[in-house]
Amino acid sequence: MARRTHAEAARTRERILCAARTVFCATGYTGATLDDIAVAAGVTRGAVYGHFANKRELMAAVxxxxxxxxxxxxxxxxxxxxxxxxxxxxxxxxxxxxxxxxxxxxxxxxxxxxxxxxxxxxxxxxxxxxxxxxxxxxxxxxxxxxxxxxxxxxxxxxxxxxxxxxxxxxxxxxxxxxxxxxxxxxxxxxxxxxxxxxxxxxxxxxxxxxxxxxxxxxxxxxxxxxxxxxxxx
The missing domain is CATH 1.10.357 (Tetracycline Repressor; domain 2)
Known part of the structure; x- marks a missing residue:
């Protein structure tokens, strides 16, 4: 179960990164919000915060x-x-x-x-x-x-x-x-x-x-x- 949970977390993180790339490229860093990225990734805002502390950390990861x-x-x-x-x-x-x-x-x-x-x-x-x-x-x-x-x-x-x-x-x-x-x-x-x-x-x-x-x-x-x-x- 733990192994599957870890794999799911990794997939969620990758979905967030992929969505963030799209949003950042479309709106720029200033125009992007974590809410926009969460919607694009199909996850909750809390899920985004579960992987990245803030927008700067997410941009750095992208x-x-x-x-x-x-x-x-x-x-x-x-x-x-x-x-x-x-x-x-x-x-x-x-x-x-x-x-x-x-x-x-x-x-x-x-x-x-x-x-x-x-x-x-x-x-x-x-x-x-x-x-x-x-x-x-x-x-x-x-x-x-x-x-x-x-x-x-x-x-x-x-x-x-x-x-x-x-x-x-x-x-x-x-x-x-x-x-x-x-x-x-x-x-x-x-x-x-x-x-x-x-x-x-x-x-x-x-x-x-x-x-x-x-x-x-x-x-x-x-x-x-x-x-x-x-x-x-």
Missing amino acids: CASAVHAFEAIFAGDASAAPLEMLRQAARTLFERVASDPELRHVAAPLFKWGEAHGADIVRAQRRALSGRLREFASACLARACVPSSHVPMAAIAFEAFCFGVIENWLFEPGFDLGGQASALSAGALAVVAPYARDPVPGAVTAVAAACLSASRPMVYQTPGAGNAVPPAA
């Missing part, structure tokens, strides 16, 4: 769930060459965001800065997400012979490119993010190439070769084009 959703993508294939791991991670990131409505739904709060109230919570979790991607990128770049003095900025450039593409696409899907994932992953590698320009044997060659092997032409489309993949409502 954003934290988005960070966790991306962690598996950043893990990469440990058997691959380091730059190939980086390229694969970027490509998988773009393809998953384009094709998985649930991932977009989970991630939306991190890419919608919103108003002043609650923005500090979003920023804290966005920093955590950015930090996780930079850690992954730094490890790959260090193994790829990028000089240690250049790795931090190269990782920041990689993260800025990847999340910048996603943020722009979520705002206005004017291109086929999934269909262009290969070209975009090459672009993500291209932004780190300047940081490999150091007298370290093979650094520039490795980055350039990885970019060329992944690249193909990218076509921009007007919003609403037939093969554009819109974000979840």
Whole structure:
């Protein structure tokens, strides 16, 4: 009985989180109320308080769930060459965001800065997400012979490119993010190439070769084009 009760509590918590994501994205942090979230989740207000002390704690949990959703993508294939791991991670990131409505739904709060109230919570979790991607990128770049003095900025450039593409696409899907994932992953590698320009044997060659092997032409489309993949409502 206790085991079933624990499982039911976990399911209720997940329903509340899912409802909170929808309400926060629709109304913003200030406009959302725990009553609205309870109704959307199909639970009582008391049930919401049973899992979360207040709205700030609930918002933090919503954003934290988005960070966790991306962690598996950043893990990469440990058997691959380091730059190939980086390229694969970027490509998988773009393809998953384009094709998985649930991932977009989970991630939306991190890419919608919103108003002043609650923005500090979003920023804290966005920093955590950015930090996780930079850690992954730094490890790959260090193994790829990028000089240690250049790795931090190269990782920041990689993260800025990847999340910048996603943020722009979520705002206005004017291109086929999934269909262009290969070209975009090459672009993500291209932004780190300047940081490999150091007298370290093979650094520039490795980055350039990885970019060329992944690249193909990218076509921009007007919003609403037939093969554009819109974000979840």
